[in-house]
Amino acid sequence: MSMQVTCHTGGRTFSLANPVMSAPGGVGNVVEFRHLTDLTKLGAVIPNSLMNQDGAPSAATKFCCADAGFISAYGANNISLQNFIDEQMPLLPDGPKLIVDLKARTMAEMAEMAALAAKTKRIDCIEINLICPYGTGEPAYYSDPDKLKRLVGGVKDVSGGKPVIAKAPGGDFSMRYMAEVLQESGIDMFVSFNCLNGCSIDIRTRTYRCGAGGGGGFFGAGIKPYALSRLREAASAFSIPVIGAGGINSAEDVIEYILAGAFAVQIGSANLKRPDFMEKLLVDLEKLMNELDIHSLDEIRGTAKVAHVDAR
Amino acid sequence: MNQATIKDTMVRTAEPFIGADGRIWKRVSVQWENLCYAPGQYVMLAGVKCGADWPTPLTIQRATGDRFTVIIHPDCPLYGLKAGDAVAVWGPNGTGVAMASGETAAIITDARGCLPVRPYVEAFGDHLSGVYLVGGGDASTVLRADITEKADDPAELKDRAAVLNADKVLMALPVGLIVKWKQAVPDDLAARTYAFIAAKIACGVGGCKSCFITSGDRSFGFPVCCKGPMLPLTAVDFARDQDSLIHYI
Ligand SMILES: Cc1cc2nc3c(=O)[nH]c(=O)nc-3n(C[C@H](O)[C@H](O)[C@H](O)COP(=O)(O)O)c2cc1C
Numbered sequence: 001m002s003m004q005v006t007c008h009t010g011g012r013t014f015s016l017a018n019p020v021m022s023a024p025g026g027v028g029n030v031v032e033f034r035h036l037t038d039l040t041k042l043g044a045v046i047p048n049s050l051m052n053q054d055g056a057p058s059a060a061t062k063f064c065c066a067d068a069g070f071i072s073a074y075g076a077n078n079i080s081l082q083n084f085i086d087e088q089m090p091l092l093p094d095g096p097k098l099i100v101d102l103k104a105r106t107m108a109e110m111a112e113m114a115a116l117a118a119k120t121k122r123i124d125c126i127e128i129n130l131i132c133p134y135g136t137g138e139p140a141y142y143s144d145p146d147k148l149k150r151l152v153g154g155v156k157d158v159s160g161g162k163p164v165i166a167k168a169p170g171g172d173f174s175m176r177y178m179a180e181v182l183q184e185s186g187i188d189m190f191v192s193f194n195c196l197n198g199c200s201i202d203i204r205t206r207t208y209r210c211g212a213g214g215g216g217g218f219f220g221a222g223i224k225p226y227a228l229s230r231l232r233e234a235a236s237a238f239s240i241p242v243i244g245a246g247g248i249n250s251a252e253d254v255i256e257y258i259l260a261g262a263f264a265v266q267i268g269s270a271n272l273k274r275p276d277f278m279e280k281l282l283v284d285l286e287k288l289m290n291e292l293d294i295h296s297l298d299e300i301r302g303t304a305k306v307a308h309v310d311a312r
Numbered sequence: 313m314n315q316a317t318i319k320d321t322m323v324r325t326a327e328p329f330i331g332a333d334g335r336i337w338k339r340v341s342v343q344w345e346n347l348c349y350a351p352g353q354y355v356m357l358a359g360v361k362c363g364a365d366w367p368t369p370l371t372i373q374r375a376t377g378d379r380f381t382v383i384i385h386p387d388c389p390l391y392g393l394k395a396g397d398a399v400a401v402w403g404p405n406g407t408g409v410a411m412a413s414g415e416t417a418a419i420i421t422d423a424r425g426c427l428p429v430r431p432y433v434e435a436f437g438d439h440l441s442g443v444y445l446v447g448g449g450d451a452s453t454v455l456r457a458d459i460t461e462k463a464d465d466p467a468e469l470k471d472r473a474a475v476l477n478a479d480k481v482l483m484a485l486p487v488g489l490i491v492k493w494k495q496a497v498p499d500d501l502a503a504r505t506y507a508f509i510a511a512k513i514a515c516g517v518g519g520c521k522s523c524f525i526t527s528g529d530r531s532f533g534f535p536v537c538c539k540g541p542m543l544p545l546t547a548v549d550f551a552r553d554q555d556s557l558i559h560y561i
């Protein structure tokens with residue numbers, strides 16, 4: 001039995017020791033969790049999105065727990081890529097692949113950061129955050145096919161052969177359109193989900209519970225059915241590997257995502273339930289694979305069937 | 313500093329008692345051998361399969377032998393915990409206010425603030441120059457200390473010798489009252505004052521940035537969950553950060 005996952009993309013073979021990786025922000029800049037969990041066990045780690053310059057977290061209440069999830073509105077709680085490389089990355093253990101998710105205000109900024117990531121040996125993959133341009137109030141590049149192609153092309157040009165991943169923006173978008181444009185741009189992998197919009201009101205004080213604007217991104221168990229169906233759509237629309245995200249809280253959820261076609265999975269808010277969440281998840285995943293007689297995750301990928309009613 | 317660790321453990325006892333507000337609170341002990349902590353540190357505690365799986369920060373009230381004790385308010389999501397329940401706990405988190413030998417401290421709290429200050433009341437012993445309760449209510453069941461004096465407003469206490477001469481003043485009050493204190497007292501007393509900063513804490517380890525306050529010289533701010541929760545008054549810009557501070561329990 002092996003938890004290793006392997007794919008072929010952009011003319012190369014790409015493997016992870018297992019399919020479990022942190023989602024950007026799920027374990028902060030990763031190093032904060034290193035005393036409480038064995039990070040070497042993970043397939044890959046992704047720190048919080050990184051920017052060109054250190055950001056400034058929102059001064060409003062930044063999160064609230066919802067019945068089946070977590071609403072967050074952190075603002076620019078992101079440090080710069082350079083700061084990460086200089087101060088945090090040296091503290092990371094060897095082992096898991098390191099993917100950096102880049103948040104940029106302009107296309108030029110995205111390409112500049114990608115170039116820095118490409119020449120940094122410890123970084124294995126570059127993830128473009130499609131919430132771009134970030135924080136400027138301009139329309140998202142992804143809604144214009146030419147701009148999206150230029151955004152991805154600018155990163156591919158400087159990526160030095162490292163795989164380039166695109167992470168879905170928040171909210172709704174056409175998966176077919178995204179697949180068409182991103183694949184034409186030469187993207188190597190796609191992350192199928194980011195977040196939904198959410199808000200919550202304290203009825204006693206009649207105030208929104210978090211966020212400078214009264215709301216934020218909604219993640220967690222409650223969004224899993226939606227996020228899983230988006231992964232399924234993405235796995236059929238894209239011919240490149242798709243990474244699933246959204247609402248993953250158990251080993252069962254991981255198997256579901258793989259059966260729906262995920263190459264690997266990103267875990268976000270579940271890490272806030274306990275800092276060693278992903279380490280425990282891997283123990284459970286191994287047990288579950290044995291119980292379900294699954295020898296390889298690569299073998300079961302995308303094999304979920306639609307149950308047919310027997311016509312007789 | 314005590315390095316935080318994570319444990320899967322269990323609730324040993326959950327004893328109800330009448331709290332400051334006349335409601336039924338719980339004193340909960342959790343199995344943990346020889347927990348080494350400083351007064352003012354806290355644990356993150358999550359119920360496993362009890363419907364409260366998002367963790368809650370809880371001040372460590374006491375640790376003896378094979379367990380530590382926390383106090384749970386009836387509005388806390390963990391209120392349903394009972395003896396035998398499985399819990400995940402990580403800590404000790406944050407830092408306590410260190411006292412040099414021979415230093416004295418005065419404590420100013422409202423009835424709800426008694427939870428974060430109680431470990432200091434117990435630890436300081438003879439070095440406690442006074443415990444002041446602001447805004448009514450009765451916190452004596454939790455504080456287990458004689459209240460030196462009650463006041464409606466913390467500013468009324470600024471001329472008391474036990475406060476003026478204390479090396480440190482520790483307070484747990486709503487933001488409005490902390491600000492009032494800061495404005496009413498001389499700068500040197502403000503500089504000796506530490507306030508419980510009720511930022512919302514999600515991870516407790518400095519990772520998620522939920523509790524960051526933007527005060528200080530770095531625009532990125534700093535984590536209350538690691539550097540606090542009791543912080544020097546001079547380190548916090550309340551005008552800038554008050555929107556992210558809750559009225560704590
Ligand atoms: C504390 C926290 C911070 C996050 N920060 C970012 C971020 O900086 N950039 C980003 O693209 N997504 C961010 N996310 C979203 C995750 O990367 C991921 O898309 C989402 O959490 C997946 O859903 P899940 O939480 O249900 O696993 C954050 C999530 C959490 C819980």
Ligand code: FES
Pocket residue numbers: 512513514515516517518519520521522523524535536537538
């Ligand atoms: S609570 Fe997560 S950084 Fe402080």
